[in-house]
Amino acid sequence: METSIKKKNLLIIxxxxxxxxxxxxxxxxxxxxWSGNNPVVGLFCAVNESVWEHLKLGFxxxxxxxxxxxxxxxxxxxxxxxxxxxxxLSMQVFIVFFFYSYTALxxxxxxxxxxxxxxxxxxxxxxxxxxxxIRKELKKLFGYIGISALIISALCLMVFTYFPPRxxxxxxxxxxxxGINHLFNSTSSDGEH
Numbered sequence: 711m712e713t714s715i716k717k718k719n720l721l722i723i724x725x726x727x728x729x730x731x732x733x734x735x736x737x738x739x740x741x742x743x744w745s746g747n748n749p750v751v752g753l754f755c756a757v758n759e760s761v762w763e764h765l766k767l768g769f770x771x772x773x774x775x776x777x778x779x780x781x782x783x784x785x786x787x788x789x790x791x792x793x794x795x796x797x798x799l800s801m802q803v804f805i806v807f808f809f810y811s812y813t814a815l816x817x818x819x820x821x822x823x824x825x826x827x828x829x830x831x832x833x834x835x836x837x838x839x840x841x842x843x844i845r846k847e848l849k850k851l852f853g854y855i856g857i858s859a860l861i862i863s864a865l866c867l868m869v870f871t872y873f874p875p876r877x878x879x880x881x882x883x884x885x886x887x888x889g890i891n892h893l894f895n896s897t898s899s900d901g902e903h
Contacts (some may be wrong), residue, residue, distance in 0.1 A: 714786055714787070715786040715787060717784075717823050717844055720783075720787060720840060720843060720844065721755065721840060723779055723782070723783070724836045724839060724840045725793050725836075727772070727775045727776075727779065727796055727836060728832050728833065728835075728836045730771060730774075730775050731768055731771040731772050731835075732828070732829060734751065734771035734774070735767035735768050735770075735771045735828065735832075736767070736769045738754070738755045738756065738766060738770060738771060739755070739756050739764075739767055740755075741755040741759050742753075742756060748818065749890065751814075752871055752890045753867075753868045753871055754770045754868075755767075755770070757871060757889070758882035758884070758885065758887065758888040758889070758890075759760070759882050759883045759884045759885075760874075760879065760880050760881055760882050760883065760888070761805075761809055761810075761878075761879045762870060762874065762879045763871070763879045763882075764805070764824075764828075765802050765806075765867065766807040766867055767828065768798065768801050768828065768831060768832060768835070769798055769802065769863065769864070769867060770803070770867075772797075772798050772801075773798075773830065773860070774837070775862070776794055783843070783877070787840045787843040787844070788842075788843055788845060788847040788848070789843055789845060789847065789852060789853070789856075790853070790856075791852075791853045791854075791856030791857045791860070792842060792848060792852040792853060792855060792856035793838070793839045793840075793841075793842035793843045794839060794856060794860065795855070795856035795857075795859040795860050795863075796838055796839070796842060796856070797807065797834075797835040797836065797838045797839030797842070797862070798835055798860070799859060799863065800831075800834050800835055800838050801831035801832060801834060801835035802830065802831070802863075803830065804827065804830065804831040804834055805827050805831045805876075806879065808823075808827040808830075808831075809824065809827060817870060820884065822885060847899050870889065871889055872889055872890055873889065874888045874889040876888060
């Protein structure tokens, strides 16, 4: 690390990132429909109401913001890539765990709880990322693990949009279809998801 950044400034960057993700992620819920069901947009935005597709809402805005903050933070913080990877993966795991926990208890999904889990997951993501960036430098191997985890996550989100396994996490709660392909084969012409 060449020069360090003040903890206060790093915290401010993480707070800005959190709000960016919450606002942009909310918009990513609608971009696919607004684009006229553009298949390229569908790689990055939710194409249906499955739990899996909703993981894109946090992941891609987080990656967008990280592409900007990397240039400000790359030589001023420790553990950048592993911090980013552990942060976003924690958000995704929390959202999935929270959704299946509360729906097991309530027997149905609840929009307020879904939105709350997105907010809490985003907060968790940024707390973990911040804590790892101010921690003592880890071995370089962890940076490579972080980069690999982010790339694998990105590829899975894109590939499973078109080729989702027939598992509950990939099932659209409204149409009961899977992935983007069921929308092309649907008899409905309204494109709603």
